Amino acid sequence: MSIPGLGQIAPQAPTSTQRTINLRPFGEWRFSIPHQHSTFSSNSSAAGVTVRLVAGTAERDGTELAPNCVYTFLPGTKSKLFTDQGCTLEINNTGGYPLEDRVVEYPSPEQSPMLSYLNLHFGLQDHERAAAAHAQLHPTHHLQQQQQQQGRGAGAGATRPKPGPRVLVCGPRCVGKTSLVKLLAALATRMGSQPLVANLNPTDGLLCLPGTLGAAVFGTLMDVEEPAGGFGVTNTPISGPSAVPVKNPLTFYFGREKVEDDVDMWRQMTERLAVLVKRKFERNRDVRVAGLLVDTAPVEAGDKEGQELLGWAVRQFDANYVVVLGSEQLKTELGQQFASEKTSFGEPITVLGLDKSDGAVQIDKGWRQKSTETAIKEYFFGGIKARLSPFTQSASFDELVVFKAPEEPYEGAPVLERVEITPEMAHWTLAVMIASVTDSPQAIRFSSVLGFIVIADVDQERRRVKFLSPVSGRLGNHPLIWGRWPEPYLNLLA
Numbered sequence: 001m002s003i004p005g006l007g008q009i010a011p012q013a014p015t016s017t018q019r020t021i022n023l024r025p026f027g028e029w030r031f032s033i034p035h036q037h038s039t040f041s042s043n044s045s046a047a048g049v050t051v052r053l054v055a056g057t058a059e060r061d062g063t064e065l066a067p068n069c070v071y072t073f074l075p076g077t078k079s080k081l082f083t084d085q086g087c088t089l090e091i092n093n094t095g096g097y098p099l100e101d102r103v104v105e106y107p108s109p110e111q112s113p114m115l116s117y118l119n120l121h122f123g124l125q126d127h128e129r130a131a132a133a134h135a136q137l138h139p140t141h142h143l144q145q146q147q148q149q150q151g152r153g154a155g156a157g158a159t160r161p162k163p164g165p166r167v168l169v170c171g172p173r174c175v176g177k178t179s180l181v182k183l184l185a186a187l188a189t190r191m192g193s194q195p196l197v198a199n200l201n202p203t204d205g206l207l208c209l210p211g212t213l214g215a216a217v218f219g220t221l222m223d224v225e226e227p228a229g230g231f232g233v234t235n236t237p238i239s240g241p242s243a244v245p246v247k248n249p250l251t252f253y254f255g256r257e258k259v260e261d262d263v264d265m266w267r268q269m270t271e272r273l274a275v276l277v278k279r280k281f282e283r284n285r286d287v288r289v290a291g292l293l294v295d296t297a298p299v300e301a302g303d304k305e306g307q308e309l310l311g312w313a314v315r316q317f318d319a320n321y322v323v324v325l326g327s328e329q330l331k332t333e334l335g336q337q338f339a340s341e342k343t344s345f346g347e348p349i350t351v352l353g354l355d356k357s358d359g360a361v362q363i364d365k366g367w368r369q370k371s372t373e374t375a376i377k378e379y380f381f382g383g384i385k386a387r388l389s390p391f392t393q394s395a396s397f398d399e400l401v402v403f404k405a406p407e408e409p410y411e412g413a414p415v416l417e418r419v420e421i422t423p424e425m426a427h428w429t430l431a432v433m434i435a436s437v438t439d440s441p442q443a444i445r446f447s448s449v450l451g452f453i454v455i456a457d458v459d460q461e462r463r464r465v466k467f468l469s470p471v472s473g474r475l476g477n478h479p480l481i482w483g484r485w486p487e488p489y490l491n492l493l494a
């Protein structure tokens with residue numbers, strides 16, 4: 001018998017952390033697992049929320065989940081699983097993460113924005129097939145010989161081999177631009193294609209830290225588990241052994257958060273990236289035929305300067321499709337801008353408007369900052385699949401050559417200034433450039449990034465600096481660039 005007030009604790013209903021959901025065709029399971037912060041600690045060793053595909057098909061941004069495999073989605077992931085044929089998913093939150101999720105189903109596929117995204121993919125595949133047929137009819141070596149005989153360089157007009165579709169995806173903030181680029185890249189690779197993907201939005205990094213612009217060939221499976229869904233830092237050779245094939249990005253160090261922070265530098269880097277993309281097209285038939293997908297920074301309707309910069313990018317990359325997500329007005333404005341323009345191959349520039357998914361959500365400043373911190377941590381210490389041990393190195397001030405991007409860019413400002421190491425640099429991430437310390441500041445600024453180090457400690461009296469590097473060995477005569485962003489939010493050695 002129990003005495004009221006002093007009796008036994010009423011038996012608790014067992015709280016199950018596992019549940020099963022069924023999705024109809026074209027349904028989505030949308031989920032968000034907040035970044036971990038000090039007030040929350042997981043009550044188990046589970047690294048995140050796990051999902052198993054029990055029946056049917058499911059994919060994250062175009063990359064399919066294998067049946068019966070357990071996938072772990074980590075804190076800091078905001079995404080969806082989509083099914084075209086219907087599926088059953090088993091979701092397990094043994095760690096008790098504050099998961100927010102919901103199932104979204106549409107009365108018919110026509111009402112899901114995914115249908116238009118898939119149709120875009122099929123349209124691009126047609127274009128790719130046409131480019132492949134063109135390549136078959138006009139083998140490159142023959143064309144190059146022809147150009148040489150005619151005394152024309154590789155840039156000469158109509159005889160150049162025509163690449164596959166070059167698609168620039170744009171739109172206002174957080175409408176799902178990156179998700180669409182990921183989806184199109186993943187679907188293309190599923191068809192055996194090897195498209196190039198370029199990122200012109202410094203707030204994100206493509207297979208690299210935020211603050212960079214870059215491009216990479218996507219010819220293999222993407223990592224569905226990492227928070228950035230295959231575009232993050234854990235998919236590169238620096239991240240060590242990986243179950244998912246790594247990609248080799250070509251990266252420029254912008255060192256600022258937004259395009260507006262240094263428009264002139266952004267233009268110059270975009271122009272150089274486009275030159276390298278075209279060079280890749282010239283040298284690799286498969287990549288050329290698969291074409292290009294370009295992700296861009298947010299631009300709103302009515303933003304004349306933003307649209308002018310989009311126009312610049314379209315011309316540099318010779319894009320023949322401009323996909324505008326989530327703004328009919330922006331689509332109209334860009335349609336007018338490109339109405340009478342043609343690519344260098346004489347193709348019209350087609351502006352397509354697509355609806356945004358209502359699942360694409362605004363990412364607030366705090367979430368972004370946490371994602372940036374996570375990317376930096378993962379770069380040096382690895383993710384859940386592969387832990388990395390960065391090397392702590394010590395050097396005298398005279399051994400490192402550091403350049404700094406000017407605080408506030410102004411017309412005629414030097415691209416870089418040589419600086420002494422100071423305590424102010426502690427905890428900043430510096431880019432290691434593929435250049436020599438004897439190169440000109442211009443050559444260093446526009447060389448590509450070899451990797452990053454983080455300054456751990458500066459001892460001004462002894463003129464020594466301690467830093468973390470993902471690889472052992474001296475930096476040799478590689479110069480370093482100290483950018484203006486991402487700021488040192490965290491002490492990696494704490």
Ligand SMILES: Nc1ncnc2c1ncn2[C@@H]1O[C@H](COP(=O)(O)OP(=O)(O)OP(=O)(O)O)[C@@H](O)[C@H]1O
Pocket residue numbers: 028030031078079080172173174175176177178179180201296297298357358359360361362363
């Ligand atoms: N259908 C969806 N369901 C759930 N989440 C989604 C969906 N589509 C996109 N998201 C998520 O919404 C967020 C914003 O999407 P995304 O990053 O693709 O937008 P964006 O337009 O590229 O953003 P930005 O303007 O910051 O570059 C991301 O976390 C993405 O994973």
